[in-house]
Amino acid sequence: MKAWTDYLEHNKDKFLNELIELLKIPSISARGEHKPDMIRCAEAVKQSLLASGADKAVVYETKGHPIVYGEKITDPSKPTVLVYGHYDVQPPDPLELWHSGPFEPVVRNGAIYARGSADDKGQFYMHVKAMEAMVSTGTLPTNIKFLIEGEEEVGSPNLAHFVASNKALLDADVILISDTAMISKDDPSIDIGVRGLSYIEVEITGANRDLHSGIYGGAVANPITILCQMIASLHDDNNRITIPGFYDDVVEAGIDERRLMAEAPFSESEYMADLGIGALWGEKGYTTGERTGIRPTLEVNGIWGGYTGEGAKTVLPSKAFAKISCRLVPDQHSDKITQLLIDHLHKITPSCVALKASLHHGGEPYMTPIDSDGYRAAARAIEATYGKPPIPVRGGGSIPICALFEKELGLKIVFMGFGLDSDNLHSPNEKYDLYNYYKGIETIPYFHRFFAELNNE
């Protein structure tokens, strides 16, 4: 047994309790009223780094929420692993669907339930605890740097400036991110790509005030109806996106990649049963794995307008709103797709209403080369603890900042995530299995070891 594994075994309760304290902080980056919680959470992350063996940890102010940086430099000549993560979380709504408070962490059935448990507090914190285990047992073969931001869930608006201004500070040999999921506990996998994102909000205005639907209904455009018509027109009968030029830059996956993807363990019936759905949905001609991995999508993340309270109100509203986002794949570009989407919406807006469309945030798609030292170190680490090599998969989510890291720091990124698709990310009852949490802490030191070995070859 490795020394760090032994250390982990003796500190399991401590590692869990520390995570629980972090999960209690409602660090919701999207909500202005949580600004004090964001500052409190950044400070807690800094203290945890210092308590876990970091030589140095600093909270950097930004125009938005603070960024936490920390480091443990054992020897400047050794390779350096830069760990990126985020301490901010998604809003917990709808609150009424949680079985326990989103910020009152509870362990049930071997998992810890709380907003941020898997995305991403529980995952970046594995690296903090792995550092502690390695430092405490004298088994850290690399230098470690931590870059833990507080704005990932709102598109990292201030990270680009920070990274560009702190290149020397962030100098490293690889970026390691745990913010993705595995196929299952028994089928370890590594994401070799994340999708890009274009996220916009639209506002449709009809009349200059809410109207009585009896007096004006039928003669004045209803912005809800018009918005529904516009949204409905964004997919054709084959569920392909109808925005002109949308697919122009999509790299079609080759036969080989599609065959490889088809070999990944997947049960359509289990998938449907887990979700409680009677039929799948998606772009004609592609499998579920392809639809979520290698194809771009357009989803309405929110819609509202008119009277949404209890009972009935016969109103013809003045406005209707929607939040719409596209997931992008190589070689689509976020700026271009955002513009195509907004231009198209303007084009299809009828003259009886007015459209306002604005960008929330975007991010480029990213691919990790499987022949890089970072990927090879991660694959070997997972094989060491899981007993089988990981399957390379294309993840459906987005980590908008990846393309920036590569551009500014010239580094490859490795996604070594320990979550599960069933973790309810961004949903009520988010959880993180303790098995995965501890397995991650056990696996990470192997990554450092193998990465150091590959770097010395």
Next chain:
Amino acid sequence: MKAWTDYLEHNKDKFLNELIELLKIPSISARGEHKPDMIRCAEAVKQSLLASGADKAVVYETKGHPIVYGEKITDPSKPTVLVYGHYDVQPPDPLELWHSGPFEPVVRNGAIYARGSADDKGQFYMHVKAMEAMVSTGTLPTNIKFLIEGEEEVGSPNLAHFVASNKALLDADVILISDTAMISKDDPSIDIGVRGLSYIEVEITGANRDLHSGIYGGAVANPITILCQMIASLHDDNNRITIPGFYDDVVEAGIDERRLMAEAPFSESEYMADLGIGALWGEKGYTTGERTGIRPTLEVNGIWGGYTGEGAKTVLPSKAFAKISCRLVPDQHSDKITQLLIDHLHKITPSCVALKASLHHGGEPYMTPIDSDGYRAAARAIEATYGKPPIPVRGGGSIPICALFEKELGLKIVFMGFGLDSDNLHSPNEKYDLYNYYKGIETIPYFHRFFAELNNE
């Protein structure tokens, strides 16, 4: 000058201040938490009837909100006018668009601003004050009964039972309702019809929980997208409603009626300027007046689903909701149209989602014969105070209980409304012009006089 007009002139401030007190009570029937306000408002209506000359006033409990009954019986041999109105109001949302509190009545530019000022507190209260003026001056030529309910805005679920159980109490010769609008202050009009209503709520469920739009998006149906597609399909390119059978029972207006309607004063450019819209909308082949008067409509009164808060959340929601209502014209029937609508929605629901559709409330369309004593008395009364005869128009709104009154009590209904389309009914900044309020109080005694005369002929 008539004695009652003199009395009105001397009591204008008192009549306004009393209305203001009534408008301060937030009697929102749709919201459970306002139950105590409903009881308080019913009591206030009862007290105002007693203080204004009624012999008797009673608050009747129902399964929902109370009904207020009051009467002034001068002589059983004289004709009896039954005044129907409602003390409940629509919810005031969206609150942020009000320039002053919805339940903090303010007089601005000659109008009183408050929820319920025109619909219907200000209008039924004219009858209370007209009774006071007539009783005080010994000029009441009829008996008066008042039936003021508290559930009109939620479909009058308990009125039918009350009416059926109290036929003797409500025995009268005509029903007089002030809950509609005139074309303008200079163009008095009388509604000769109100539209019926079918109001439903739909819930579309996709997956059994909210999902991450990156991990599941593109492979699992988004209930918002599906709901939008379903709503979009309910109108065709000519903005005709696509529900099979929807128009089957619609009585097409004849050439003569359409010509008469076209003669009513209406400026399309003023209408559009007032609403701030760049183009009209509606069923092809019909004018704006026809679209709101003699044609049935389908409006989405509210829609919601997914994340609707500040910022961005990449969620693929489990559910999406809409409130949908149809306005009906003779000879459509509310129950039939509700069933057609719900059946059609079930038919077009794809297998990847589930639909739940439920009725909020309904009501039948109603027409008043212009050769009835009631209509003739109202027309003469308006001519007496406005100096010109009223134009008969078809109103777009709904007073669901009309058909019931006719069936249970065998009475004709006269809509003598003094509101304006610009009163912002069901919208922020609802108002009622003091000119109309006082003009109504002056006109109502003429109605009683002419109705008594016609009854004695």
